[in-house]
Amino acid sequence: DQQVKQNSPSLSVQEGRISILNCDYTNSMFDYFLWYKKYPAEGPTFLISISSIKDKNEDGRFTVFLNKSAKHLSLHIVPSQPGDSAVYFCAASDSWGKLQFGAGTQVVVTP
């Protein structure tokens, strides 16, 4: 059973605009959330994370928002750049080391 869901398989956005990726989870025991970015023929690379005690974490152009009551998190990329075109995975953990991943969202940034 998928406990982490990314319901949008793809997202197309113009360069310079905001990209918003969404992720929902079902397990209330999850206490740490991460976003990974993956280019073709490469492994996923860590992008940004957030602990369940926070509702927002920002790192440069990337911001992750967490809404625990709704069991929802989102990743905002502002402004979007062509190099941001990749697959983005949402992941969650309820105990150290074991991650549950979503299916991924393919982001395409167009000129």
Added chain:
Amino acid sequence: DAGVIQSPRHEVTEMGQEVTLRCKPISGHDYLFWYRQTMMRGLELLIYFNNNVPIDDSGMPEDRFSAKMPNASFSTLKIQPSEPRDSAVYFCASSPPTGTSGYNEQFFGPGTRLTVL
């Protein structure tokens, strides 16, 4: 640092053959993870080790799959016999000892694309 190293990068084999995937984690990392990525199921954790000891293998699909970590710098994932439904990209990841935050990011290798005909 060279990062997590996986070999081979691509493997094509016939149904029934034994397949062995290899992983060298980042030096100093004491956690090692094996994942499988498919279109249907996304990224799923198969097994993970801490200090060379298997901690959780609940994600291993069936007895045809086995994993070992004979030392801190090497791990294998073996499929015997292989079946067409095993076709996927297999990732190895490692992470350093737990810090004060209680969580450390995982560093992924480039993956092995397995095709079973």
